Amino acid sequence: MTELTLAKSLKIITSALAKGKELNLKPLCVVVLDAGGHVKASQRQDGASMMRFEIASGKAYGALAVGAGSRWLNLQAETRPHFLEGLSAVSGGKIVAVPGGVLVRDRKGAIIGAVGITGDTSDNDEACAIAGIDAAGYTPDAG
Amino acid sequence: MTELTLAKSLKIITSALAKGKELNLKPLCVVVLDAGGHVKASQRQDGASMMRFEIASGKAYGALAVGAGSRWLNLQAETRPHFLEGLSAVSGGKIVAVPGGVLVRDRKGAIIGAVGITGDTSDNDEACAIAGIDAAGYTPDAG
Amino acid sequence: MTELTLAKSLKIITSALAKGKELNLKPLCVVVLDAGGHVKASQRQDGASMMRFEIASGKAYGALAVGAGSRWLNLQAETRPHFLEGLSAVSGGKIVAVPGGVLVRDRKGAIIGAVGITGDTSDNDEACAIAGIDAAGYTPDAG
């Protein structure tokens, strides 16, 4: 498995924030988790509110939890909420099931990490995560 | 950034409770949090029930978490409940997503704290929080 | 049982903070709990650090938990730490077992609440709690 390095993680964050600036979005927080769900790097822009780290992390963690971008989790939450409730419970309350948590896949399709972004609309958050992962040369999987 | 002082916090509480008396509301609890979500001051009126401190604090904490008054959170809970469930989980169970948690903004619009009130209807609780923040010379943001 | 009113709670806080000023202490946080361990009122002075509310509350909660001022808990922690560890666990992690948590007793000796103070040395914190309870016409019990 390719390892998601700190250098690549910072490339993802920088590119995601550049996308946010290009789209004139509100202040964002970007969190990159490794394949085991542990924080590799994070940046919260000035003006982004208090719990944005936890929200961004929760999107990325949810994606890793089920091996699908958090957009898929969002759909699950709408169609069978009891699944998300159970998933949240067994995760110890670490999941936020709305779009913006995107898997990072290497060239062979293996999951090597996940990116979570929050601060603007969930759709815009997701677009920035995809842009960041693309820029780092990996394949985004938004669900 | 302006710091929300203890003196201003007490002015907010006193004015909010005066508003409650003027409107002939039930006994209230008022909690003022600083910008980081930490308790600056609180008062629970005689007759207000046991957990009113936690409820008031939870409204204010939720507002700070996302940078919007808790009325916005209330709407989110109605339209996409799984977002609120996730937010509550990653906060460690610190959020109460109903109206009555109002951000305190300084003249430049920066969030310098939040006020949470509970005891009467959520709308009345919110009206008191707004009155208190106004009286202290800051801008209330109810969501 | 006498009820510890909000008016009396504020008298305790104001008097305790006046004592702190008289003794030239560092910024303090004062929390008043009712007989059931629920927050009645609190004030954290400007410059008192982030978690002072939780520490002050933890001293007062510990005092109520065992019906003795937190100085007694401090002694227990030194002589049989496993008791404090168990107590902390069954309380759900709500207790800070150092001096500065003082019971409020009415004229008949009944426990009607507790005051917790933190910010300076534990001994000085306790002296302010005692001064505040005295000023309100109740009997302090520091353990």
Added chain:
Amino acid sequence: MTELTLAKSLKIITSALAKGKELNLKPLCVVVLDAGGHVKASQRQDGASMMRFEIASGKAYGALAVGAGSRWLNLQAETRPHFLEGLSAVSGGKIVAVPGGVLVRDRKGAIIGAVGITGDTSDNDEACAIAGIDAAGYTPDAG
């Protein structure tokens, strides 16, 4: 109060990691928290173990909790362990009381955040935190 910006936070992290490289230390994790204890930015170097983010964050959080660098907490843990146990409990288990959590003070001495570092010895971790804060033009307070 000065706000600890993302730009300054990144300057702290980059400088702290440069110090680690200069001293030939093991892979480090650096976390920068704002004055309210919320994550502003973080970087975990390749090879740093799984929970380094949580450890670094716990050092910084502990420093902010009591307004003293985590070296002071380390001393407290040795001389009156029950205080640290209580503090950990009321924090919800967020504190790691060993050196390496250093307060960031502005020119007026106000606490505007904290830096936590882990990966090498606690003394070396702390040296890097101090170097990072110095490089950003702020005053480190290691306790």
